[in-house]
Amino acid sequence: xxxxxxxxxxxxxxxxxxxxxxxDAAVGAEALPTGLEGGSTASRTGWAPWAYRIGSVGAxxxxxxxxxxxxxxxxxxxxxxxxxxxxxxxxQTVEFWDAYRQTFIPFVWGWxxxxxxxxxLGLLIGRFRTFDALTKPYLTFLNALPISTLVPIAVILFGIxxxxxxxxxFLFGVVEVTLNTAAGVRYVSKDLVEMGESFNARQWTLxxxxxxxxxxxxxxxxVRIGTGRAVVGMVVVEILLVAVGMGRLILRYRxxxxxxxxxxxxxxxxxxxxxxxxxxxxxxxxxSRWKYEMEQPA
Amino acid sequence: MxxxxxxxxxxxTRDGGSFEALKDVSFSVKDKEFFSIxxxxxxxxxxxxxxxxxxxxxxxGAIEIDGREVAGPGNDRAMVFQHFVxxxxxxxxxxIGFGLELRGMSRKESREAARPFLERVGLTRxxxxxxxxxxxxxxxxxxLARALAVAPDILxxxxxxxxxxxxxxxxxxxxxMRLWDEEQKTVIFVTHSMDEAAYLSDRVLVMDTHPGAxxxxxxxxxxxxRGEEVRVTPVFTExxxxxxxxLRGMMGDPSAPAPE
Numbered sequence: 001x002x003x004x005x006x007x008x009x010x011x012x013x014x015x016x017x018x019x020x021x022x023x024d025a026a027v028g029a030e031a032l033p034t035g036l037e038g039g040s041t042a043s044r045t046g047w048a049p050w051a052y053r054i055g056s057v058g059a060x061x062x063x064x065x066x067x068x069x070x071x072x073x074x075x076x077x078x079x080x081x082x083x084x085x086x087x088x089x090x091x092q093t094v095e096f097w098d099a100y101r102q103t104f105i106p107f108v109w110g111w112x113x114x115x116x117x118x119x120x121l122g123l124l125i126g127r128f129r130t131f132d133a134l135t136k137p138y139l140t141f142l143n144a145l146p147i148s149t150l151v152p153i154a155v156i157l158f159g160i161x162x163x164x165x166x167x168x169x170f171l172f173g174v175v176e177v178t179l180n181t182a183a184g185v186r187y188v189s190k191d192l193v194e195m196g197e198s199f200n201a202r203q204w205t206l207x208x209x210x211x212x213x214x215x216x217x218x219x220x221x222x223v224r225i226g227t228g229r230a231v232v233g234m235v236v237v238e239i240l241l242v243a244v245g246m247g248r249l250i251l252r253y254r255x256x257x258x259x260x261x262x263x264x265x266x267x268x269x270x271x272x273x274x275x276x277x278x279x280x281x282x283x284x285x286x287x288s289r290w291k292y293e294m295e296q297p298a
Numbered sequence: 299m300x301x302x303x304x305x306x307x308x309x310x311t312r313d314g315g316s317f318e319a320l321k322d323v324s325f326s327v328k329d330k331e332f333f334s335i336x337x338x339x340x341x342x343x344x345x346x347x348x349x350x351x352x353x354x355x356x357x358x359g360a361i362e363i364d365g366r367e368v369a370g371p372g373n374d375r376a377m378v379f380q381h382f383v384x385x386x387x388x389x390x391x392x393x394i395g396f397g398l399e400l401r402g403m404s405r406k407e408s409r410e411a412a413r414p415f416l417e418r419v420g421l422t423r424x425x426x427x428x429x430x431x432x433x434x435x436x437x438x439x440x441x442l443a444r445a446l447a448v449a450p451d452i453l454x455x456x457x458x459x460x461x462x463x464x465x466x467x468x469x470x471x472x473x474x475m476r477l478w479d480e481e482q483k484t485v486i487f488v489t490h491s492m493d494e495a496a497y498l499s500d501r502v503l504v505m506d507t508h509p510g511a512x513x514x515x516x517x518x519x520x521x522x523x524r525g526e527e528v529r530v531t532p533v534f535t536e537x538x539x540x541x542x543x544x545l546r547g548m549m550g551d552p553s554a555p556a557p558e
Contacts, residue, residue: 189383191379191381191383192383192385194353194383195377195379195383196400197353197371198351198352198353198371198375198376198377198454199371199376199377199396199397199400199401199448200370200371200372200373200375200400200401201400201401202402205400205402206400209396209399209400210385210400213385213387214387216387290386290387290428290430291386293386293428293430
């Protein structure tokens with residue numbers, strides 16, 4: 001009896017495990033397409049997330065529109081369609097494009113400068129401890145401080161020309177670029193570095209061929225975040241102190257209670273900011289593709 | 299010839315003390331010899347290998363290769379890692395040529411030079427695939443090809459098949475055996491598998507632990523070329539049984555189950 005029992009034991013187990021294996025396989029096969037739709041790959045390509053995004057934005061715009069129309073005056077709150085209309089009229093004026101250019105030129109310089117300085121500084125900080133120690137007080141300081149408080153100082157030092165605006169945009173962007181780049185370098189896999197050393201690579205070759213490419217995802221994250229900050233800096237300096245470009249338009253329309261025009265300028269800035277973010281994100285994703293792929297099973 | 303002369307290594311611990319990983323290790327490895335190092339986990343066998351690679355400095359003694367003291371990594375040595383350590387952003391051909399690239403060759407030249415090695419490890423079809431698309435066994439073939447591509451005199455292998463499943467592992471051992479028969483390089487092979495050590499090696503160093511030291515060096519009296527069948531010969535069984543006896547004595551629990 002006992003023997004027979006012992007024999008059926010494992011037999012039964014085997015059957016159970018065979019069933020469960022089969023069950024798992026079936027679940028796996030079914031789960032695969034669903035997993036793709038819900039997974040991170042699909043959130044980039046599938047239609048469902050887009051439907052939600054568009055629905056969400058559409059709902060808010062609809063509320064805006066209805067509430068705007070219910071107002072008795074257009075002094076404070078205007079319907080969305082009026083804002084779009086105002087923007088449509090603005091973009092047909094020379095003044096708008098002049099303002100955009102005035103805002104845009106120092107932004108581009110300050111932004112590029114923050115990327116260049118941030119990446120180089122971040123690479124040095126991530127690689128050399130001495131450099132980390134030398135720069136840490138300043139980065140901590142810049143990180144703790146609302147950069148806006150430096151705007152008056154920048155203007156006192158550099159006047160209201162391009163220089164002070166470039167400086168402010170630069171200061172807004174540079175911290176995030178630096179810190180993310182440094183983190184990217186610091187967290188390069190130690191195994192990869194050791195592999196490079198074992199093949200007798202020179203320091204510079206090791207940096208160029210292993211450490212730098214492995215840091216690219218961190219660098220690109222810094223570029224994306226820093227770009228967003230630089231856009232904030234661009235607007236802040238114009239509104240706070242130097243009334244030029246888009247900032248001057250905002251202040252003027254506010255002063256005249258031309259709300260639709262005021263919102264239109266803000267909308268133009270938002271569109272510009274979103275556009276930059278989308279581009280930056282796309283570049284980041286492309287540069288870091290190996291990292292995402294590595295984290296997903298082949 | 300590689301001569302390990304009275305090597306010791308101390309590591310500083312967090313609490314300000316120090317810990318002796320290796321103590322007075324001496325042995326030598328002949329040219330074209332397949333030499334394995336086996337020992338319980340934490341006995342310092344990987345540390346020892348990395349010292350020969352020039353990645354870690356000994357705190358006592360010296361390592362000499364053909365009479366010249368090892369002061370760092372060199373072009374005469376190449377390493378194969380337990381976890382492969384391939385570039386995830388580069389394709390297989392670039393990965394195989396990467397050792398050459400690190401030594402100053404251009405990407406284009408190194409990829410060209412890597413091609414014959416791609417074929418030798420049987421990955422011709424996968425030249426433009428990426429590491430994450432390959433199985434563990436295939437990834438380690440890339441690791442092996444990368445090491446062979448720099449034409450080293452000495453191949454240093456750190457538990458190269460330790461991360462693979464048992465079947466893949468056995469296939470890889472046979473492939474390595476075949477490659478080694480063709481290449482005739484000096485190999486230092488760290489492992490914790492007794493079967494693997496007996497099957498592949500000319501000699502096996504069994505290490506003591508706490509601190510790591512030489513316990514004994516065993517000759518493997520099996521004729522070459524070795525086929526699968528040597529695994530069932532009395533000599534093979536006796537040898538692995540002896541290693542197990544030695545290793546078991548070092549492991550705290552005498553009733554500990556045998557490792558694979």
